[in-house]
Amino acid sequence: MPKLREIERKWQKKWEEAHIFEADPDPNKQKFYLTVAYPYPNSPQHVGHGRTYGLTDAYARFKRMRGFNVLFPMAFHYTGTPILAMAKRLKEGDPELIEIFTKVFHIPKDELKDLKDPLKMARYFHEEIKSGMKLMGYSIDWRREFTTIDPPYNKFITWQFNKLYEKGLLTKGRHPVGWCPHCNNAVGQHDTRGDVEPEIAETTLIKFKNGIVIPVVTFRPETIFGVTNIWINPNVRYKIVRMGEERWIVSEEAIIKLKFQKFPIEEERIIEGSKLIGKYVVNPVNGQKVPILPAEFVDPDYGTGIVMSVPGHAPYDYLALRDLRNHPEILNKFRMKRDILDSIEPVSIIEVEDFSELPARDAVERLGAKDQMDRKAEEATDLVYSKEYHAGRMKENTGPYAGLLVKEAKDRVRDDLIKQGKAHIFYVIANAPVYCRCGAKIVVNIVTDQWFIDYSNLEWKKLAHESLDSMKIIPKEVRKEFEEAIDWMKEKACARKSGLGTKLPFDPNWIIESLSDSTIYMAYYTISKYINQGIIGADHLDNEVFDYIFLGKGDVGRIAEERGLNKEVLEKIRGEFSYWYPLDSRHSGRDLIWNHLTFFIFNHVAIFPRDLWPKQIVVNGSVTMEGKKMSKSLGNIIPIRKAVDIFGADPIRLSVLGSAELLSDADFSPQVALSTLKKLFRIHDLAKKFRDAKANKEAVDFWDKWILERIRNHIIATTEAMEECRSREAINHSLYLLLNEIEEYLDAKEPNEGLMRMIFGIWTRLLSPFAPHMAEEIWEILGGNNLVSMEKWPEPEKIPSYPEAELSYNIIRNVLEDVRSVMTSGIKGSKVYLYVASGWKYDLFGRIEELKTKHGLDPRRIIPEVMREDEFKSKGNQAVDLIRRFSTGGWPWLPNKEQELKALREAKSYIENRLGIPVLIDDEDSPSSDPKKRAGRAAPGRPAIYIE
């Protein structure tokens, strides 16, 4: 292992010293510009990152060898809030985080204290990730590195947002967010206990009245037609509040929620729930008076703490009502008469298959729910809800909604009630309770001056579609997903009040959030080189300069002069951008289709002219660790630094890129990585054997031809696979299959050293994109003067082709298999006779091949036709039998007997070695010995066997 590490360091150093991955415009070379989503520096890179980055690198290396001037840059995405939250947790001494930092990330304890500062934390992981990328041997042009909080980048984002603003693509509006009332801040997943993402759901608040408003909250506004009563929890304390002109009654818990949702609420006084029981309220849709009844299942923390009762369609309500009937004495407490219950009957308002008039009752009975406090009630609710929502239809008694599907009626009822001032939208945390790390319960806050990027703009969508249509999507299966994503996009809240990033230019209270400041930065790499060289800086960069560089607008002489810049410098930068853009390939994980990658398309079409729209997107799946999802809690995350130490970079690259095709998850298994390592050293050792031979491509026998044909095919397969980023297939051909065949070759005969030397030269180049370090080492062993990373990709046309050698090989494989099969059936002997078939049988097969174009391989058609011919007719059943066997398809055979004889003779010693007994090559027509009369069984490509 130390050996490989040494090799890797050696070549990484040489690459760096030779500056070979630093790409500058070269008008004589075709460029290829690719980028991968830049990392967020809140943790070291781990083996899983080796997928996207490793594939991008292998692709970059492949394209480079294919003769392109390849630019592969990298930067760091500091924008966002998670680092802030992490730094804060560290400051507070959160043991869980410290555990992760020390045990999983292997950060030395004494370095932890520095990371309490968010910026330092970002810098720390930035360097950690960067060194990991170097350890993995990525062919990155590091001269262009930047972070998204560098002032020049801020200028760039400012330019982008000004552009969007000018084009009317930014809007302002209301927006619900998960909110911590204590920290007074929006909360995301990383801010909550247990890393729970607060899910926001929309419900309807409906106002029942009896002078005072009794607001209920429901997911099912359409069921208002089936309301028989209202439920209030008698054990809960409610409050009377003033709401503008109205007075409402809500639970105490509801007040804060209403406040954050911008209801103009003023608290007045407390009222016990029990005091409300027995009063009547009016149903706003039909004026019906319904009573308020007591129910303990009502949670004061849910909505307003008051719910409407639809016993026909809501199992909870049905049960609560039944409970009350079973214990009518409860009503006495509230001085209510029992006969009030007699007047309440469940109302059926929705019809749905598989259920009776009253689905709530059916569900309760089917699941055997005992009462309102039974857990089964929840289950029954889900059952009825989903069934009715998807398959239900509104009945005649629902007025204007009669006949509508429930899913349509639901929205219509809600919208109508709101329009009539009888209801409001009310947001809830669907997965409540969610707690902030500070301990407070998360509520929904409606942010009133939220900025959005208006991805719902139809003209913009149209352009995005046009861009997508003109783009190559790899793999093509995900194109539909992109199409869906473009259509589905709506307004995207693009700024928030906290976090790192760029200020919104026309509203500096806001910081542009991370998915919005990372959409066109590929363009920025073309100028970041000049920034890092100190040629141009933040002070020079303003809208006019960017307009010139990226859009070619304006008078360059004047623009340069006004900013104290050299005109030539600006022109050069403009030239650099024009050279590299458009982007040739964008790489990322497939999970980013629904946000980043689609934003990437949208923003490009908004800002850049058509000829600068991106040309290709490549997405890949993720990586599992021995079949399990990688997660901090499972502790199965191996940081790159550690993984490289254990396995080496090349084996990691190979096992991550070689274990799965693009879309599926790759599985990392230490065992595979280690066996890959051994294979690499096997190639390395073999290369040493042939280093001194003089390369040539002359085949002297069947085996030489075979291995040439194989390598030729592997070049073709690897090339075709890599053009489509199918790394698994490429590695399968260039490493595993080829190695197996080389071993087979070496096993079959004394190697043709010149040929081997030539093949190793090709092989090394084939491996270079995937195992670049080992490839360099082997290249050096073979006496290469240059770096193999910059060598030309092998061309199959330069290898002589021997397709018949492949057929011969397949025949020999079949022979071996057949003889073994005979031997395992109990036959023993000291030698094997192989009888090659009679000449007429080859004629017959040839004839079938001719007829195949006409009849396929259908024996019913071939037999009559063939048997009309005298040559075959005379052979009778023997011919028919052969036709039948041949018709199973795919039979390997050589066009004539002589060729087959030759192949068998050339492979004789190989077959003998494999079988361990002598082989006699014989002929069906004139067998030297055929005591058991087996020779007649011979078929072309399938000699008859006799073991003696």
Next chain:
RNA sequence: GCGGGGGUGGCCGAGAUAGGUCCAAGGCGCCAGCCUUAGGAGCUGGUGGGCAUUAGGCCCGCGAGGGUUCAAAUCCCUCCCCCCGCACCA
């Protein structure tokens, strides 16, 4: 629910937009033999189920069921199941 992707041998996974040695590549695991002081090393062979066997055999098997075809994992129909996304979060 909507949208997307899938269901193949003990496991991971090819094959499926050209239907034909596909009783299924490759790998992992497992078994046997060889080599080794030893080996979690290497090499060789084996490894779906059932039946059979002193001659390369037969039947059933690629989520379930039906169909098309001389021939289907591959094409068509019906059904079942699994995974991912549904946003303001990197």
